[in-house]
Amino acid sequence: MLAGIPSVVYGFVGMLILVPAIRKIFSIPDGASLLAAIIVLSIMILPSVIKVSGNAANMPGIFQSVRFLTTAIASEMSYSAGLQRQALFSIALVLFLFIMMINTSLNFLLKSRKVR
Numbered sequence: 001m002l003a004g005i006p007s008v009v010y011g012f013v014g015m016l017i018l019v020p021a022i023r024k025i026f027s028i029p030d031g032a033s034l035l036a037a038i039i040v041l042s043i044m045i046l047p048s049v050i051k052v053s054g055n056a057a058n059m060p061g062i063f064q065s066v067r068f069l070t071t072a073i074a075s076e077m078s079y080s081a082g083l084q085r086q087a088l089f090s091i092a093l094v095l096f097l098f099i100m101m102i103n104t105s106l107n108f109l110l111k112s113r114k115v116r
Contacts, residue, residue, distance in 0.1 A: 003047035014040040069095055 014036055023031030069091050080088055 002043070007044060010040050010044050 015032070018036050018039060019031035021031070022033060022036055023029070073088050073092055073095075076084065077088055
């Protein structure tokens with residue numbers, strides 16, 4: 001989904017959210033800095049990095065190709081059966097639980113900030 005967002009939108013969101021945050025965090029007069037550009041560009045490049053990661057279905061080392069869990073589910077679900085299909089559903093369950101944990105902790109963090 002990140003690949004479908006125009007670069008102008010990234011820059012606009014960076015100027016509205018990131019630049020004021022950098023200004024406030026580092027107590028500087030202007031947050032439009034190299035740091036803001038690095039953060040925005042690193043988010044913009046994520047789809048390309050994820051795409052060129054190799055798509056290898058093995059346990060990778062740090063310098064080897066890798067296949068993301070969502071890619072494994074999407075690419076193998078159409079022809080899987082038996083134990084392989086069960087493994088793919090297990091992968092999906094693990095992803096779901098991680099996402100739920102992240103969402104729950106972020107909601108808790110945001111609610112605790114509003115109370116103060």
